[in-house]
Amino acid sequence: MIFSFEIPLLLLLLATAAGAIMVKDLMSSILLLGTYGFTLALIWAWLGAVDVAFVEAVVGAGLATVLFLLTLFRTAPKDTRLRRPPPSLTTLIVFPLLGVLLLYAAEDLPEFGDPNSPASAHISPIYLKQSYQDSHTPNVVTSVLMDYRSLDTMIETVVIFSAGIACALLLRRET
Template identity: 40%
Template sequence: MIEVFIDIILLSFIAVTAVAILRMTNLFAIIMLFGIFSFLSASLFAVMDAVDVAFTEAAVGAGISTVLMLATIALTKTQKEKVSVSHRHWLPLSVVIVTGAVLVYGTLDLPAFGDPEAPAQTHVAPYYIDKAVEETGLPNMVTSVLASYRGFDTLGEVVVVFTAGVAVLLLLGGKHRISDTGTNEIEKNEHSLILRVVAKFLIPLIIVFALYVQFHGDFGPGGGFQAGVILSAAIILYTLVFGLDAAERVIPPSILRILASLGVLIYTGVGIVTILLGGNYLNYSVLGDSKVAGQHLGILLVELGVGIAVFAVLLVIFLTFAGRGRP
């Protein structure tokens, strides 16, 4: 009962936050509210037993998205949204209300929230829950489904992330012509001693935590996606406190580009190796002496590839945004 209560309260919070995002016009406040929105949804995911998802959402939504959006409004130098009177609001509003009504009508036939007999719970999920631990030797079913049973999906996702990183580089990576974009916020801020000392102390801890998440992801919540995001957040913190030039001395962009491709290459490479060893593409069972050992090794390698790719791509995206404002 208490879980339902918490669930309803969090959902109401989220709804209120979304309306506030819609009604506000100050972009900075909107972005901050969006961070709160992400955190609320992460707590909601945790309440609904999706710990891995909550972890990812907390790291991505509140960390990386917010920073990227702030970088965008710094680059576009827009503080407020212009509210034009010429817009007719009744048309979008009626479209939205009609669509929403149709969708709500559709939910009436859905099984109730948490119903163990729902179709989603009775097809392929019981197989994963029964067999995953025995077939892969990993207690975290999300990791084994992610990297092994649904390895093709995840490969596709990693390639999408990689492609998005390449596209951002193509759009913003080069030298730009307009010189009047002003000085970079990140460059000119001289941060106080306290901030620099605490950052120096924290960044190694964050990196260690990211490695823990990477390699403990087989046993607890975590894995390559989360670890990559946390690791890039550590470097983003470094950039924000010590400046872009210092960060580029620590990790040169050329190395990052190689790392991004390396991550995808590790993933696809594991697939090629399994073919050469006589299995199907991404069938890790042939990698080790026993099936379980092979699965374990394959999942570890693939997660490593995912972690490296996500880390490098997110960092490339951030550094490209940050470097755009450089005079």
């Protein structure tokens, strides 16, 4: 019998997410956020999305933690002391309702791995069948990202580039 890892991983995900919000110290909060990213990467890998898991592990657990830490070291000490007001009545009512609504909507989603679901019936079979003949690339994900959907990836690269430019313009004073 195969032990199911989904439930413990999801519980760990929820625990780290709640801990990152609840904890008083901002440094612990950042490290918990890194743990959250790593748990999320494990869940992606468990669901079979290895490429996404790789990106999440490297960016969410690695690079984002470094950037958050550098930001924390550069802020004034008085900014890092946290005062958290108690949640208002509207928050307490609206957000559980929203959660129930989302769970209700999630009932209608197709089963995981359902071959007849719209996502896997429309254009994915053509990609899976033809990508090796078209581009001699064994990894279908790379072939879709870089060849069939190349323009999307280029615009994503533009987004990253403009993020770097914006950081430089806002934060740097000397040339």
